[in-house]
Amino acid sequence: MTTTSTRHGAASDAAGTGGLRLLDVSLTLGDGEAAVTALDHVALDVTPGEFVAVVGPSGSGKSSLLAVAGGLQRPTSGQVHLAGTELTALSDKERTAARRRHIGFVFQQSNLLASLTVREQLLLPLHIDGRLDAAARARAEELLEAVGLSHRRGHRPHQLSGGERQRAGLARALMTSPAVLLVDEPTSALDRVRSAEAVRLIAEQTHAHGTATVMVTHDTAIMDAADRVHEMVDGRLS
């Protein structure tokens, strides 16, 4: 009983301060014989400004963790709390809106739209939300500066290096001032030096903007920059 009340207390803390909290989350994919347990009773707390890395081999459930935490997929059981709301209790439409306003995604390589310039990639999330104004444009310039892409603002993705694309993706994710930043294998297309730089930038931005950041990776070399490291094996988080 004591444990339970402590857990609830932590939940309201995370909610109150706008972090991310996964409560006993399980996800089963497929049916019957073919059913796979992607997430097995996962619990995770990330407070604002905290950078958590989740490492594990491919197929361990890391991406499922991001999908559930980011509202792309409903867990089979358990709750996801995000920026004061219970994501798992929302309708599909409300979840889409929550993704738009409170969650920043940094995807793997192909995460930019081919026809947009770097600057336009950043403005897109705010156009989707109907908030493309002078403040948004100013914020885009700031973020471009922060990730070192000011000189590339007019270039399209095919003119950028892998590292530059990754940084553009990070800047875009931060445009909406999200409560939660979810980062999927940020270094899969980068060499060792660039990887270290990219992860250092994520850590820096997490602390600067106070996002609750979860990064999943199979690259154990980049964990140093994280505040906390969890390991994921067969859907279980340690």
Place this chain on the structure above:
Amino acid sequence: MFLALRDLRFARGRFALMGAVVALIAVLGVLLSGLASGLADAGISGLRALPVTHMAFDETATSEQFSRSTVERKDWQAWSKAPGVKRAEPFGNTLANARVTRGAEKGEQVNLAVFGMAPDSPLAPRPTEGKGLHDGGAGIVITREIADLGVGVGDVLTADRSEVPLKVVGVLDEKVSYGHIGIVYTDLDTWRHLHYGLPGELPEAAREQATAVALTLADGADVAAVEKATGTRADSKETTYGASPGYTAESSTMALIKGFLYAISALVVGAFFTVWTVQRKAEIALLKALGAPTAYILRDALAQVLAVLLGATAVGTAAGLALGSAMIGKAPFSLSAPAIATSAGLLVGLGIVGAVVAVRRITAVDPLTALGATR
């Protein structure tokens, strides 16, 4: 349009190719419309110009009535007395060959579409040169197509075989034709000479006959009784167009070609946007993962479709108009604004239908796929 416009610019080569197909179809649409109106003019402009609302034919003539129907004096008399009938009069129609026997073009062969009517009837032409049927004496009023051959007032044509002389008393400077042949107007007796191929004195029976009863009916007139009594059937003027030679075949051929054209266009647009949407699947998943509602993406895609269709149709229609204007006079071709507007509207409308079917795929894209292959 944030993304749609940028995609148009970015993939301008592909969109230009597809737009060119739509534009070319729009050109064809204008040309076919022009040709259809031109053929219709050549086929039935003479009938269209008659100030009547209906024509009553012998009810036993069910197709090409103008060449098969015969009505008699008692029929047009019965019609003129029937309730709801404002005016009824005999109308004769026949095709004839003649040659110029006096005049500058002596020896020239001409084809005539002969319309016979009482010289004092409202059906009779008001010539722009010379005299009318009522004050010019027995003779014919020719129209532009025959005048263009060099035939003028005072010339005489002679009908083949019957050798009936036809004196040109007047010229109506308008292009009115029937079955692709220029019209001459004449009195009923002259028409009967030509129709029956009879020279000299007409037999009494022939004087009692005409092709049809030309009618002006009051709105909603019930003519069933007089139809039954006379053994005739009244067709509206528009219906009689189908009774002129070749008209139905021509217009249905044109309609068929146009129908296929629009169907092809809709399929091309549909196929293009299907491939485009499939190509864009990863980007659509990304947009959805970023929290874009499906409606946002659909709106964007449809705005793009509309921009391409409107642009291509406008360019194509303009090119078609330029090309068509050059064809006027060289082919049976005439440009009518409503026909061209309908053609362009159908092209855009059916293109949208094709594209809507294609971009509906957007709704089925799963944002989860944005997370990549490592799941």
